[in-house]
Amino acid sequence: MGHKALLTVLLISFYKDKLIQTLLLKKRQNFHLLYVANVCDKCFYDAINILIQKPVGFFLSFVTKLGSMNQVVNQMNRCGARDIPFLFIIDFEMKRPLVFPLNEIDASVIKYDIANHSNSSSHQNKDLAFQLQKYPVNFADYREAFDIVQEHQFNGNSYLTNLTFSTDIELDMGLEDVFAISKAKYKLLIQNHFVVFSPETFVTIRDGTIQSFPMKGTIDASLPNAREQLLNDAKEMAEHNTIVDLIRNDLSMVSTNVEVTKFRYVDYLRTSEKDLLQVSSEICGDLPEDYPLRIGDIITTLLPAGSISGAPKKKTVEIIREAEQQERGYYTGVAGIFDGKNLDSFVMIRFIEKSGERYFYHSGGGITARSEAEKEYRELIDKVYVPVA
Secondary structure, eight states: OOOOOOOOOOOEHHHHHHHHOEOOOOOOOEEEEEEEEOOOOOHEEEEEEHHHHOGGGGGSSOOOTTTTTTHHHHHHHHHHHHTTTTTEOOOOOSOOEEEEGGGGTTTTTTTETTTTOOOOOOOOOTTTTOOEEEEOOOHHHHHHHHHHHHHHHHTSSOEEEOOOOOEEEEESSSSHHHHHHHHHHHEEETTTTTTEEOOEEEEEETTTEEEEEOEEEEEEETTTTTTHHHOOOOHHHHHHHHHHHHHHHHHHOOOOOEEEEEEEEEEEESSSSHHHHHHEEEEEEOOOOOOOGGHHHHHHOOOOOOGGSEEEEHHHHHHHHHOOOOOOTTTTTTEEEEEEEEEEEEOOEEEEEETTTTEEEEEEEETTOOOOHHHHHHHHHHHHOOOOO
């Protein structure tokens, strides 16, 4: 073939009929399959064989296929048992899970900066100009979904429901630039697909202790007495208490001696538009000694994350489907790294997705029976920002 070509495959499908939405091929130095997601086996093998006219089995060292959650869990368990570091990315619906050994990740396709683990040499450029223009969903459409949620809540079907929408945005830079300039504890970039810069930990595991840090409650830091307003708001307090109770129950399914070690502490967040205050709590429990052998089972038992679904979780997820009328995909899913000993993971919020030449910022908030549609709509728009240094 002359010189060898690097086969970079990005197969992303968000259609229920399993059609391939995107196939991106780039030529470089060696054949290597870098990223495959949500593709039925026959479509994938046929497509690649047509394109390169040769067997592709040796490319498929780490392929994640539609409906392969059990396979991904087993792979995570095997890596955990062998102390093999890996990255996992699990979508909200758990239909397109991904897992990669860290030494097989190509930084030209997937970049991560997760706690103390990074494969990126990108540095924040404080002098880089940044413009983000928002075109949010209209209030009437938001109100329709909001009313569906509250009707279920008035009927006792849910105490707390996380309602999300996508906002059409204009950016004066690409996803990789956003990855570089954003400041967040957790950052992840899938080239030409999405970037996430999340402040929210899902769970951490250190020396057999599992911890979670649910975040609920946000306010503009410039408001008079903002901290007191936030902590004394009855609706925000009820919402936070519900999530803390839910996460405590979730951790009890995989650990013992579960307790709330810090309750409703306030963090300061600087963004590209304005500064915010956000409320979190800390919950921890003790895992069994053999937890690395079941690390995949532990993570998936806790899904979806309670802070971005609601309570009770199973019924609330059904309500989310009814109100939002579309799949969330990787937004509000979880991702993380197991380094061979410890695990750090996060909820994929603060999320920009690219579709064709358009960009969409996904955001949302918790709805209770006390919520007011106008305030929740404003909060959804306020959360469309990029945190900067």
